[in-house]
Amino acid sequence: MLVSVFLALFLPCVGMSAVFLVYICLLWYAAAYQSAGPGAENYHSQKTNQELGLSAAQLDKLPKITGNELLMGNDCAVCLDEIENEQIARVVPGCNHGFHLECADTWLSKNPICPVCRTKLEPEFFNPPESNPC
Numbered sequence: 001m002l003v004s005v006f007l008a009l010f011l012p013c014v015g016m017s018a019v020f021l022v023y024i025c026l027l028w029y030a031a032a033y034q035s036a037g038p039g040a041e042n043y044h045s046q047k048t049n050q051e052l053g054l055s056a057a058q059l060d061k062l063p064k065i066t067g068n069e070l071l072m073g074n075d076c077a078v079c080l081d082e083i084e085n086e087q088i089a090r091v092v093p094g095c096n097h098g099f100h101l102e103c104a105d106t107w108l109s110k111n112p113i114c115p116v117c118r119t120k121l122e123p124e125f126f127n128p129p130e131s132n133p134c
């Protein structure tokens with residue numbers, strides 16, 4: 001009788017312990033090799049390329065105007081504050097959205113896209129074609 005009680009208590013504990021160990025090993029394996037797999041390198045390189053923003057030299061090439069010259073409204077979409085008439089604003093070429101100079105530089109140094117319409121600032125803007133003397 002004592003042996004049957006021992007087996008009735010011991011065998012389920014051993015079985016549950018084995019299941020728990022297999023579960024822990026699977027979690028460890030998934031965490032260790034989470035980024036590995038088909039296409040993981042391509043995904044990582046695409047993500048880093050998209051996250052690269054504009055350099056300081058590129059930011060200097062973007063147009064600057066005063067707040068009263070803005071065409072598309074005078075609200076800065078980055079800080080959600082109003083651009084005053086005498087404040088310097090930076091304009092994104094192509095879409096003409098304007099932002100506070102500091103807000104635009106901070107945003108564009110991390111993301112090469114307009115914060116409002118997601119227009120991408122293409123490299124052709126910063127490297128204009130040479131004019132033909134003919």
